[in-house]
Amino acid sequence: MTDAKLTHAGDDDLRAxxxxxxxxxxxxxxxxxLERAAAAAREQPALGVVHGGAGSRRRVLKVxxxxxxxxxxxxxxxxxxxGDFTPxxxxxxxxxxxxxxxxxxxxxxxxxxxTSGLLDVPGMELVRGMPLLGLPGAGGR
Amino acid sequence: xxxxxxxEELEALLERHHAASFGWAMxxxxxxxxxxxxxxxxxxxxxxxxxxxxxxRSAFRTWLFGVIRQTAREHARRDRSxxxxxxxxxxxxxxxxxxxxxxxxxxxxxxxxxxxLLAALTQLPDRQREVLHLVFYQDLSIREAAEVMEVSLGSAxxxxxxxxxxxxxxxxxxxxx
Numbered sequence: 001m002t003d004a005k006l007t008h009a010g011d012d013d014l015r016a017x018x019x020x021x022x023x024x025x026x027x028x029x030x031x032x033x034l035e036r037a038a039a040a041a042r043e044q045p046a047l048g049v050v051h052g053g054a055g056s057r058r059r060v061l062k063v064x065x066x067x068x069x070x071x072x073x074x075x076x077x078x079x080x081x082x083g084d085f086t087p088x089x090x091x092x093x094x095x096x097x098x099x100x101x102x103x104x105x106x107x108x109x110x111x112x113x114x115t116s117g118l119l120d121v122p123g124m125e126l127v128r129g130m131p132l133l134g135l136p137g138a139g140g141r
Numbered sequence: 142x143x144x145x146x147x148x149e150e151l152e153a154l155l156e157r158h159h160a161a162s163f164g165w166a167m168x169x170x171x172x173x174x175x176x177x178x179x180x181x182x183x184x185x186x187x188x189x190x191x192x193x194x195x196x197x198r199s200a201f202r203t204w205l206f207g208v209i210r211q212t213a214r215e216h217a218r219r220d221r222s223x224x225x226x227x228x229x230x231x232x233x234x235x236x237x238x239x240x241x242x243x244x245x246x247x248x249x250x251x252x253x254x255x256x257x258l259l260a261a262l263t264q265l266p267d268r269q270r271e272v273l274h275l276v277f278y279q280d281l282s283i284r285e286a287a288e289v290m291e292v293s294l295g296s297a298x299x300x301x302x303x304x305x306x307x308x309x310x311x312x313x314x315x316x317x318x
Contacts, residue, residue: 014277016310017255017275017277018258019275020254020255021255021258025160025164029162030159033159034155037183041186
């Protein structure tokens with residue numbers, strides 16, 4: 001209120017005039033206004049008048065119930081999904097199929113000439129293979 | 142102040158501030174009694190039904206005045222009659238000012254002064270009128286008025302100073318006597 005006192009210094013004229021205004025106000029009775037407010041609330045049942053302050057707790061409980069139901073539904077959905085589709089094994093199968101397809105593609109793509117068999121002469125594997133040096137019986141002495 | 146109030150506690154608080162609330166509702170409704178009662182009724186309905194909740198972050202009266210102000214704006218959007226009422230008040234005050242020297246009776250003079258003040262207030266911008274009412278009629282500090290009006294303290298101070306200057310200008314220098 002220090003703020004008010006500081007700023008009101010020298011404003012007694014305005015304060016007096018507002019005071020006259022306040023004195024002339026014809027305030028309706030509190031009970032009549034409240035009664036009409038309650039009646040209006042009853043006419044709009046969606047508003048849900050609070051009785052004894054329990055409305056907020058009721059609302060919290062209602063929200064909590066909805067949240068619990070949503071969580072339970074989500075968990076159930078996840079469990080069902082896990083049981084039916086078994087994501088782990090499905091991934092393995094997909095990988096196997098992928099490797100098989102890739103291998104087929106590779107073999108299909110490995111073109112061989114009709115006369116390539118002429119190059120398969122006896123002893124050719126010795127030329128294509130890597131000599132094993134230093135091993136006994138490998139002929140590399 | 143607890144955040145959760147029972148209906149009985151809310152009603153007791155509403156009753157304690159009823160007269161001040163009606164004055165503020167009048168100010169927010171262009172000084173139309175019927176509109177002010179409607180605003181107050183809707184406000185009470187909001188409070189007791191839980192649509193408007195007091196969180197305890199400010200004084201109850203400050204919070205309640207904020208609800209009244211918001212409700213009055215909602216009503217004003219639906220019904221612009223208080224603007225017409227303000228025009229009538231201005232016309233009435235002009236007539237009052239012209240005959241003020243003819244009637245020396247103190248009671249009538251006071252009533253005339255009130256009407257003149259109301260007419261002058263209707264010529265102020267909303268924020269200036271609001272802050273002057275809250276400070277001089279409701280005895281709130283400028284800080285509390287700023288909370289009700291949902292403006293910064295600095296802004297409220299500016300509205301307050303400008304409002305005072307303009308009100309005095311409208312009322313004339315005779316208001317200092």
